[in-house]
Structures are given as C-alpha cells and as structure tokens.
Amino acid sequence: MxxxxxxxxxxxxQATRAVTGPEYYEEAIKLGFRxxxxxxxxxxxxxxxxxxxxxRKESMNA
Numbered sequence: 389m390x391x392x393x394x395x396x397x398x399x400x401x402q403a404t405r406a407v408t409g410p411e412y413y414e415e416a417i418k419l420g421f422r423x424x425x426x427x428x429x430x431x432x433x434x435x436x437x438x439x440x441x442x443x444r445k446e447s448m449n450a
Contacts, residue, residue: 396421
C-alpha cells in the first residue's frame, strides 16, 4: 500500500501543510486544517503570499 501525500490549509492563519502518513493527517485536522486538492493548495499559497505585506528592501547604496 502506497502512502499518499495529502494537502491541508488553515484558513485563519493562512498556514499550509503537505503531509504523508495517517498520523499526520489526523494531527492536521485536529489543529484546524482542512484537506484540499493539490490545485487548491497551490492557489491558496499564491493567494496567501499575495495578501502578505511586502517588506521594503533597503537600498545598498544608502
């Protein structure tokens, strides 16, 4: 039996997890994550990155 990687997201904290193994699936759900497809996982990560404020890079010539 092959072990499958499952994808989880946490809407409140915008955290993501890609886990392998039944014990990790159960842990993610207990922590408030919900299971999503790989496509939903990628879209969630892109949206979470876009919504985070960007840090301003300091000029190296300043």
